[in-house]
Amino acid sequence: EESHFVWVSTGDLQAMRRGQAPYTDRGEDLGLSRSGWGWDARFADFDNDGVPEAVQAVGFLRGEKNRWPELHELAMGNDNNMLHPGAWPHFTPGDDLSGHLHNPFFARAKDGRYYDLAPELGLDDNHVTRGIAIADVDGDGALDFAIADQWEPSYFFHNTGKHLGSWLEIEPRLPAGNGTRPAVGAQATVWLSDGRRMVAQVDGGSGHSGKRAPELHFGLGRLAPGTPLRVDLRWRDGNGRVQSQTLRLTTGRHTILLGTPAAAPPAALAAKPSSLTGKAG
Incomplete structure (x- = not known):
């Protein structure tokens, strides 16, 4: 039976030595395996509680x-x-062909499963969507997203939800002639005081035609604003060599020119109250 897969790492690094990918499909367990004909999916922390939500682009051909x-x-x-x-x-x-579906907006409950909250958020209009783009468009620490529909208008959803947690946003850049360029492939590991790690990589986007801003966003929950955090950065320079750097960053937004002694002056922005609302593009 056709469904959606969610491949989750088992943490068994020895499996790779045996020629096995250390991943297992948990789509059914997580409640993410069944929605509609899918083209794109994004995990992102829209409320900054440290647990990512999932948005999916579904639909094929609209007709009767x-x-x-x-x-x-x-x-x-x-x-x-x-x-x-x-x-x-x-x-x-x-x-x-699956032309009257809404794009699911999944949030994870205390039982560990994801549930579609699109109707509660006012996001249950029918769409035939091909791609999702995610970014903190206005720099307030709350991720927004846009969808590209097939033969129909695109839509932008501005995150105005309330009760957001603390956040850290990192925009890593690489030198490029007289300017800089996005550090696609760069990885950041954020260390929390309880020993947990949060890891993200600049990927630029994936899926059928999806995009993601070349930035890294971490929801930090109830962490006090201004708290310094250890951040380990890894990237490849223009010659393909792996480089690394460790910084101490406070919550808020930071633009970093990789390879320099310190981060660029942080542009920490106060998080504004934020629910997801849509506007036609």
């Missing part, structure tokens, strides 16, 4: 006539049929 039976015929048929375009389903305006 269900054409899944025809598509299933192709999926269940002989693979050699794919060699003949004349045997492919012919979809026309008005045909529908």
Whole structure:
């Protein structure tokens, strides 16, 4: 049965020595395996409590006539049929393939499972979405996101939720001629006072057509604003060599030119009250 997978590390590093990937699928256990036809997914901490939420882009083709039976015929048929375009389903305006779904917004409950809160947040309008982009657009420490829909308007969702936790945002940069460039691939490990670590990497985006700002966002829960934290940075320089640096950063926002003795002056911004509201783009 087709569903969504959530591959979670087991922490068994010895498995790689045995030629096994140390990951296991926990999609069903976490409540994230079943939603709709998916193109993109993002984990991000929208309320800064230290536990990421999940947003998913779903939907295929919006219309009124269900054409899944025809598509299933192709999926269940002989693979050699794919060699003949004349045997492919012919979809026309008005045909529908999962075209009346809403993009789930999953939050994790105390029982460890994720539940779709999109209706409660006013995010349950129908969409045919291909990509999600996430960034702290206004620099207030609350992540926002935008969605790109197929043949329809795009939408921007501004995070105005309340009761946000403390946060740390790091924008790592690399020298580039007379300026700088995003440090794609750079990794930050934030050490908390109780010994826990939070790790994130600048990835730029993934999925079908999704994007992510080249920054790292950490929700810190009830940590007192201004608390200094140890942050270990790792990256590759322009010659491909692995570099590392350890800094002490306070909560708030920091832009860092990697390889310099200290971080750029922190632009710590006070977190503003914030619920997710949508505006057409």
